[in-house]
Amino acid sequence: MEAIVSAFFLVIIGASIGSLSSGKVISQGSEALVERLGKYRTTLKPGLNFIVPFLDTIVWEETTREQVLDIEPQDAITSDNVSLKADAVVYWQILNMQRAYYAIDDVEKAIETLVLTTLRSEIGQMKLEETYSSRKEINQKLLHQLDEATETWGVKVTRVEVKDIKPAPKVLQSMEEQRAAEIRKRAAILDAEGTAEYMEKISQALQKQTHGQEVLQFFLAQKYVDANTKLGESKNSKILFMNPAVLNEALAELLKSEKNPGKIQEIDDDLL
Structure with a gap:
């Protein structure tokens, strides 16, 4: 008889405790913090968890994923x-x-x-x-x-x-202008180097010809005419007067350039 009464009381106590608890489901990948009367009590893991109403409070629920x-x-x-x-x-x-x-x-x-x-x-x-x-x-x-x-x-x-x-936009503009200036400078250097090398090769080839001086004179005259034509088509056109004697002197120096190749660039600059 006493055993039956004890079991009955245990059932009543368990039911009472169960009625005072509240279930809380925590999703996978998340956790929650529980405080009891303002003090940390436990951390709820994913799944079904029980807390005591009025005593326990979930103060923070957050994902633990990245x-x-x-x-x-x-x-x-x-x-x-x-x-x-x-x-x-x-x-x-x-x-x-x-x-x-x-x-x-x-x-x-x-x-x-x-x-x-x-x-x-x-x-x-x-x-x-x-x-x-x-x-x-x-x-x-x-x-x-x-x-x-x-x-x-x-x-x-x-x-x-x-x-x-x-x-900043102003800095970007300055960088672009500087880059453009460097490109133009490099292009001018390559063009000058190519022109000097081109003229030197022509001079060396014509010196082996019987009428090399006449051919070179015609070639330079043609280049001079082409340059003035392009200059005339430019929006910033200018009138240039060139002493014909300069061409003759340049031709004479150019034909001697095999002995002194360094003068090729100077002659080319004078003509332009």
């Missing part, structure tokens, strides 16, 4: 005082829910602020040209510093990628 944080373009200044904008993307994951909630206020905002500070610091130690060629190095430094700083927050930064680095 998350992506986009960093909007931010102003930065290089070591050679060039203003630019840089943005990045950060991949991070919560490893310890308790520390991520209690060790730092708003862990995602804290990561974003840390990324901005570190990114500006790294760019500030480089020149503008280095920021383009050292993108991989910047990513590695950011990852190392962020991973070290967020360890106490129960967070793991798995990857950092600087997406784009853009100088």
Whole structure:
């Protein structure tokens, strides 16, 4: 009889406890923190969990999967005082829910602020040209510093990628003008070198001919006419007066160029 009564009371007590508990289902890939009367009690794992109403409170439920944080373009200044904008993307994951909630206020905002500070610091130690060629190095430094700083927050930064680095519009325009000037300068040098080499080969070939001087004179006269024709077609046309004696002197010097090839360029410049 006593055994039956004891079993009856156990059933009543179990039913009472069950009626006071509340079930909470946590999705796969997520966890939740529970406080009892304002103090941390436990971390709920994926699946069905029970908490005591009025005593237990779920204060935070968050995914433990890897998350992506986009960093909007931010102003930065290089070591050679060039203003630019840089943005990045950060991949991070919560490893310890308790520390991520209690060790730092708003862990995602804290990561974003840390990324901005570190990114500006790294760019500030480089020149503008280095920021383009050292993108991989910047990513590695950011990852190392962020991973070290967020360890106490129960967070793991798995990857950092600087997406784009853009100088200010005025800087871009200046860079394009400088690049165009370098291209024009290089083209002019190559053209001058090619002309000098071309004239020297003609001179050497004509010296072996019986009437080489007459042929060379005709060739230079034709080049002179062509040059003046192109000059006349230009919007910035100018009238040039050339002393015919200059051509004769140039021809004489050109025919002697085999002994002194360095004069070819000087003669060509005088004719032009």
